[in-house]
Amino acid sequence: MNNEMEKAGLFGLGQPNDAFAQYFIGQSYLNPVTTEGIGIFNVTFKPGCRNNWHIHHAGKGGGQILLCMSGRGWYQEWGKEARELHPGDAVVIPPEVKHWHGAAKDSWFAHLALEVPGKNTSNEWCEAVDDAVYAKLN
Amino acid sequence: MNNEMEKAGLFGLGQPNDAFAQYFIGQSYLNPVTTEGIGIFNVTFKPGCRNNWHIHHAGKGGGQILLCMSGRGWYQEWGKEARELHPGDAVVIPPEVKHWHGAAKDSWFAHLALEVPGKNTSNEWCEAVDDAVYAKLN
Numbered sequence: 086m087n088n089e090m091e092k093a094g095l096f097g098l099g100q101p102n103d104a105f106a107q108y109f110i111g112q113s114y115l116n117p118v119t120t121e122g123i124g125i126f127n128v129t130f131k132p133g134c135r136n137n138w139h140i141h142h143a144g145k146g147g148g149q150i151l152l153c154m155s156g157r158g159w160y161q162e163w164g165k166e167a168r169e170l171h172p173g174d175a176v177v178i179p180p181e182v183k184h185w186h187g188a189a190k191d192s193w194f195a196h197l198a199l200e201v202p203g204k205n206t207s208n209e210w211c212e213a214v215d216d217a218v219y220a221k222l223n
Numbered sequence: 224m225n226n227e228m229e230k231a232g233l234f235g236l237g238q239p240n241d242a243f244a245q246y247f248i249g250q251s252y253l254n255p256v257t258t259e260g261i262g263i264f265n266v267t268f269k270p271g272c273r274n275n276w277h278i279h280h281a282g283k284g285g286g287q288i289l290l291c292m293s294g295r296g297w298y299q300e301w302g303k304e305a306r307e308l309h310p311g312d313a314v315v316i317p318p319e320v321k322h323w324h325g326a327a328k329d330s331w332f333a334h335l336a337l338e339v340p341g342k343n344t345s346n347e348w349c350e351a352v353d354d355a356v357y358a359k360l361n
Binding site for chain 1 (some may be wrong): 261290311
């Protein structure tokens, strides 16, 4: 792939994800697809970029679904092995589960993030993914 | 594209959509992506295939979102011009709006269909899209 737009997959690169940069290591981009009915955002990660451990809280419903669109990435839940992600993969992230997601160290990665509707939803951002642990993911 | 799997885009062809065939003209295929949190299905239409006019009813919330993945298709709301669809397009279908969607007559088409959660949701299937009207869509 020759440019960043292509690396973002079908749903576009959008803008540098400045609002959430404090919760990410490396550069990500955010493109809103729709905020009607279900909040859907395309998130594109440069190689090595990943978000911090975080939790989607909800009183009812809630959580997030990732639909992988381009490149290669990782998803990990606290206390579990990391899961390698490829285009066409779907990840259902339940509410209240501490997790992170992002690119592989040698690949761009793009996924759609779908906000599962719920009551009293909020996000809790936690510590960064340990560099040494991330470096072992091939 | 050389085969039906490729025509389905990233999220797979699945099986012939027999359960809904009575509400479609032509052959479609259905592949469930997930039914946790949000019901997400990949729908693939052969050239010329489209569903009947239909309405997503809901007491609260509801409706559907289409994320176009492959090929070329159409979406039309009752009383409006048809909208041509390409990969990367998103369509927010509000509840209570009569509409149809499907392939162009000369192209396969695949979209993800996302069920927007709601209360007391149901689908009402209506008449087929008129052949003469469909034939005019290029």
